[in-house]
Amino acid sequence: MRVARAGGYACRVLTFDEYQQRVLASARPLPAERRPVAEVANLLGLVTAEPVHSSVSLPGFTNSAMDGYAVWSADLRGATPDTPVVLPVAGDIPAGDTRSLELAPGSCWRIMTGAPLPTGADAVVQVELTDGGLEEVRLREAVPAGTALRHRGEDVQPGDEVLPAGTRLQPRHVPVLLSSGVGEISVFPRPRVAIVSTGDELVAPGEPAGHGQVVDSNGPMLGALARECGFDVAAVCRSGDSPEALLATVQELTGAADLIVTSGGVSAGAFEPVKLAFTGSDDFEFVQVAMQPGKPQGFGTVSGTPVFALPGNPVSSLVSFLLLVAPAARVLAGRDPEVPTVEAAVAEHWTSPPGRQQFARVVFDEDGRMVRPIGGQGSHVLGGLAGSQALAIVPAGTTEVAVGETLRVIPLDGLA
Amino acid sequence: MRVARAGGYACRVLTFDEYQQRVLASARPLPAERRPVAEVANLLGLVTAEPVHSSVSLPGFTNSAMDGYAVWSADLRGATPDTPVVLPVAGDIPAGDTRSLELAPGSCWRIMTGAPLPTGADAVVQVELTDGGLEEVRLREAVPAGTALRHRGEDVQPGDEVLPAGTRLQPRHVPVLLSSGVGEISVFPRPRVAIVSTGDELVAPGEPAGHGQVVDSNGPMLGALARECGFDVAAVCRSGDSPEALLATVQELTGAADLIVTSGGVSAGAFEPVKLAFTGSDDFEFVQVAMQPGKPQGFGTVSGTPVFALPGNPVSSLVSFLLLVAPAARVLAGRDPEVPTVEAAVAEHWTSPPGRQQFARVVFDEDGRMVRPIGGQGSHVLGGLAGSQALAIVPAGTTEVAVGETLRVIPLDGLA
Numbered sequence: 001m002r003v004a005r006a007g008g009y010a011c012r013v014l015t016f017d018e019y020q021q022r023v024l025a026s027a028r029p030l031p032a033e034r035r036p037v038a039e040v041a042n043l044l045g046l047v048t049a050e051p052v053h054s055s056v057s058l059p060g061f062t063n064s065a066m067d068g069y070a071v072w073s074a075d076l077r078g079a080t081p082d083t084p085v086v087l088p089v090a091g092d093i094p095a096g097d098t099r100s101l102e103l104a105p106g107s108c109w110r111i112m113t114g115a116p117l118p119t120g121a122d123a124v125v126q127v128e129l130t131d132g133g134l135e136e137v138r139l140r141e142a143v144p145a146g147t148a149l150r151h152r153g154e155d156v157q158p159g160d161e162v163l164p165a166g167t168r169l170q171p172r173h174v175p176v177l178l179s180s181g182v183g184e185i186s187v188f189p190r191p192r193v194a195i196v197s198t199g200d201e202l203v204a205p206g207e208p209a210g211h212g213q214v215v216d217s218n219g220p221m222l223g224a225l226a227r228e229c230g231f232d233v234a235a236v237c238r239s240g241d242s243p244e245a246l247l248a249t250v251q252e253l254t255g256a257a258d259l260i261v262t263s264g265g266v267s268a269g270a271f272e273p274v275k276l277a278f279t280g281s282d283d284f285e286f287v288q289v290a291m292q293p294g295k296p297q298g299f300g301t302v303s304g305t306p307v308f309a310l311p312g313n314p315v316s317s318l319v320s321f322l323l324l325v326a327p328a329a330r331v332l333a334g335r336d337p338e339v340p341t342v343e344a345a346v347a348e349h350w351t352s353p354p355g356r357q358q359f360a361r362v363v364f365d366e367d368g369r370m371v372r373p374i375g376g377q378g379s380h381v382l383g384g385l386a387g388s389q390a391l392a393i394v395p396a397g398t399t400e401v402a403v404g405e406t407l408r409v410i411p412l413d414g415l416a
Numbered sequence: 417m418r419v420a421r422a423g424g425y426a427c428r429v430l431t432f433d434e435y436q437q438r439v440l441a442s443a444r445p446l447p448a449e450r451r452p453v454a455e456v457a458n459l460l461g462l463v464t465a466e467p468v469h470s471s472v473s474l475p476g477f478t479n480s481a482m483d484g485y486a487v488w489s490a491d492l493r494g495a496t497p498d499t500p501v502v503l504p505v506a507g508d509i510p511a512g513d514t515r516s517l518e519l520a521p522g523s524c525w526r527i528m529t530g531a532p533l534p535t536g537a538d539a540v541v542q543v544e545l546t547d548g549g550l551e552e553v554r555l556r557e558a559v560p561a562g563t564a565l566r567h568r569g570e571d572v573q574p575g576d577e578v579l580p581a582g583t584r585l586q587p588r589h590v591p592v593l594l595s596s597g598v599g600e601i602s603v604f605p606r607p608r609v610a611i612v613s614t615g616d617e618l619v620a621p622g623e624p625a626g627h628g629q630v631v632d633s634n635g636p637m638l639g640a641l642a643r644e645c646g647f648d649v650a651a652v653c654r655s656g657d658s659p660e661a662l663l664a665t666v667q668e669l670t671g672a673a674d675l676i677v678t679s680g681g682v683s684a685g686a687f688e689p690v691k692l693a694f695t696g697s698d699d700f701e702f703v704q705v706a707m708q709p710g711k712p713q714g715f716g717t718v719s720g721t722p723v724f725a726l727p728g729n730p731v732s733s734l735v736s737f738l739l740l741v742a743p744a745a746r747v748l749a750g751r752d753p754e755v756p757t758v759e760a761a762v763a764e765h766w767t768s769p770p771g772r773q774q775f776a777r778v779v780f781d782e783d784g785r786m787v788r789p790i791g792g793q794g795s796h797v798l799g800g801l802a803g804s805q806a807l808a809i810v811p812a813g814t815t816e817v818a819v820g821e822t823l824r825v826i827p828l829d830g831l832a
Contacts, residue, residue: 038622040636044644058798060625067685094657094687096616098628112685114617114728116628127684155797162799171640172828175633175730176798178621200512201530205594206454209476212514212532217591220456224587228460241510268543269483269528271510312530314591381571382474382592383578412588414830 015396016291016323016357023299023308023324027331030191030258034184037177043169045230046187047334052163056181057153062117064093066148069130069137070111070121072103076142084131084138093118108137117149124148156180168335188334192234193226193325194257195219196249198265198273199312200241217382218263218317222310225318226261228415229326230333241265243276250277254305259329261321264312266296274298274309290396292356294320315385319359322391322410341408344392348372350401352394360401361388362409371409388412431812432707432739432773439715439740443722443747446607446674450600453593459585461646462603463750468579472597473569478533480509482564485546485553486527486537488519492558500547500554509534524553533565540564572596584751604750608650609642609741610673611635612665614681614689615728616657633798634679634733638726641734642677644831645742646749650674657681659692666693670721675745677737680728682712690714690725706812708772710736731801735775738807738826757809757824764788766817768810776817777804778825787825804828 014022032049035042064070070093079085087108093101095114103109103120111117111124122145131138156162162176163169169177169187177185202216209215216238223236234257239246246262253260265274266286275298278284284300286309293316298309306328310320327337344362347370352358361384362371371392375384390409394401401407430438448465451458480486486509495501503524509517511530519525519536527533527540538561547554572578578592579585585593585603593601618632625631632654639652650673655662662678669676681690682702691714694700700716702725709732714725722744726736743753760778763786768774777800778787787808791800806825810817817823 036622038620040621041640041643044640056625060630061627067683092686094616095685096618096628096657098626100627110686112687113683114615114630155799160799163802168829170829171637171644171831172734172804173802174637174640176802178633178636179625179631179798181624183622199530200510202512204454205456206452206599208597209472209595210514211477211516212512214476214530215595217594220594221587221590224457224460224590227457228587241512267483267529269511270508270526271528318588382595383571383576386579386589386592388588413584413586415587 013288013290016289019287019289019297020324020327023328024331024337027306027328027337029188029334030332032186033189034186036184037182040174040178043185043187044171046169046190048163048165048167048169049186049188049334051161051165052177052180052182052185054156054160054162054180054182055158056156056179057158058156058176058179059150059152059154062152063114063150064111064117064124064148065113065150066124066126067113068111068124068126068148069108069139070103070118070124071108071139071143072105072121073123073143073145073147075106075108076125076139079139079142081140084140086136086138088136089134108139110134110137122146166334188332190230190232191258191329191332192232192256193329194235194253194260195222195226195233195237196246196253196260196262197238197312198241198246198262202238204238218312218314221314222261222263222317222321225321225326225415226329229329231329239273241271241273243273246273247277250302250307254303257305258332259325260302260305260307261310261325262307263310263317266298266309266311268296278307278309290356291319291323292353292358294323294359295356297324314382315361318385319391322415323359326415339410341393341410343406344369344371344390344409346371346392346401346403346405346407349403352399352401354399355396357396358394359391359410360394361385362392363387363389371407429704429706432705435703435705435713436740436743439724439744440747440753443744443753445604445750446748448602449605450602452600453598456590456594459601459603460587462585462606464579464581464583464585465602465604465750467577467581468593468596468598468601470572470576470578470596470598471574472572472595473574474572474592474595475566475568475570478568479530479566480527480533480540480564481529481566482540482542483529484527484540484542484564485524485555486519486534486540487524487555487559488521488537489539489559489561489563491522491524492541492555495555495558497556500556502552502554504552505550524555526550526553538562538565582750604748606646606648607674607745607748608648608672609745610651610669610676611638611642611649611653612662612669612676612678613654613728614657614662614678618654620654634728634730637730638677638679638733638737641737641742641831642745645745647745655689657687657689659689662689663693666718666723670719673721674748675741676718676721676723677726677741678723679726679733682714682725682727684712694723694725706772707735708769708774710739710775711772713740730798731777734801735807738831739775742831755826757826759822760785760787760806760808760825762787762808762817762819762821762823765819768815768817770815771812773812774810775807775826776810777801778808779803779805787823
């Protein structure tokens, strides 16, 4: 760790890994909540805080795996295509038949897939091995007991764990969850993220930007990232260059958000509202991080709520959100903080600043295995940001990124 | 193509590829709509139907890339740490300053990052190369014209294409979209998908399942899949075993949905409401597809709306949705129909039925490069479905899946 002096503020320079570990160190999952299973659409993406145990058998009753005839297998002994066994058909058992039926020896029931097996039957003969008769049926093949049955409880027994703790709920978990007879489950709630863009230069989206003004695109972008990453967006708002107003806004948001993100106002200038609002607090720290983009960073807590003070330009904000905020918010959600990466080879040379870990905007070649830089690495280049498909991670020790080298890259599609 | 006869219905057997091509053949993007850019949160995930051209310059005005002093570079000729140039400071220009200021020769302005450059200035000296003076400042280094400036229009010029047609809008597109001065853009709307589970055996989620009954988990699962894949869910409803009631339900849904999915009621049994409702229509076809799971399939149109009739068990429904419905709905959304796959090696032997393309439930090994089967391949096994992480694609010609073989697999996380 080195100590640097920039613009009148004493700042420590941390490596990216040191800083990421620091902001994750105090992150803990939010208190778990019990939620009704029947409202499963609201549970998707959440993580189970406790294992889910079935209270029922699945299937709940022994049923037919085929359309055919429910029989006592001993009745079919010796049946062949040339010497079929002929049985009277007691009736139809469709799926959803709630009657408790019995099979009389020497008879059969026509039965549909999923319909409950009548007591006394021990097999189903599929319709293709019969003449499909309705009054009586010719059965052309003997079948062993158990044929074409799904036995009560063969998939799940009462008390079985059907989902372990730590499962992030996906569509494929819905059937077992809804079928397990459980009314409520315990999950970590979705973290509520609030966004505050700062700066007197900002005007709202849709308003014209006059001389000296820019449209606030950071707030909506960070809100979109938060949603894309699976978090709730508690607020997207703006604050000017008044540290007092910013502090009041942040304090108010602590009641509605589990995590607050500010953008802008953290560098070395004279009017840095975020830095002015929180410098001096024991619970807040401004540092320089050996990363590009995203060098000036602030992190702390206000009334116990974590606050990330990100640099203000859009590229720095996006990179800082993905690499620092999203991992911390995933921990709040009971998820793995890790940022997913894939490997790719470098298709075109570029440079990286000495001593800083670079997150370079890149595009994939057609097969998705090679990357090349896009849009220059100036962090205000909106066109290049829009055109990029991934962030390539260049280690701090590398200044020349050579063709053919392999890098880890963070795809920007499918952040969820 | 072979012709099979199953359960009294003449059915063609198609290969999976033949059938997938058939259901995609008539799919076209929905009519494009114009939407306000300011409501950008509603645009995310949608695809641009036309290119977006900026109506403004970005940056909109030449501004400072650093905190420092705006100067006329010629005034600093010969400045060194030992022989600094001293200039009077005309005042501060913070970011967001909307005044049109001028630089008098032989003076300077203190200027912040992003603040508009005063007329007459041609460079910014970063604060670290000065004594930071407020009345007058000692500038310790000569800088060439253009230093630390972001020129009006250097990122984007009026009329520049900032997003091509066919862009699926992501958070990284938000800054350029909001900054480009464009009020509305043309996008393909999000397809509205309606789901109808069929069968007298179904009870609503949250209701107890009696003898012969099962909880309808398919409807909520298919709804969850639709949402996860980026579509709107117009309805999730149930219909019993009455073909007339089903037909009425589907006809009503054509007013609210761009695509309708039914589950169940398509196999060889006696009470198959979906088959009974649509068989005989010129616009509907029931086929057998050489795939496992998912063999019985129906597809057609009702009042011009595409209807997918999927088999009823949850695993078959999920596989059919991902491989057939989702690609078609992506075409409606202007997206690429392709189902994303990755490569993985087989870690444990399993078998596949002869002549059918298998979509086998598998889990990844820890490094994500090898897969093994899970949960048996019986399509009613809910526990195995919940525990699976991907579908491995086994070609129709393969019956023994050998250790070490490489397969394409469809990851079940991150379907968006």
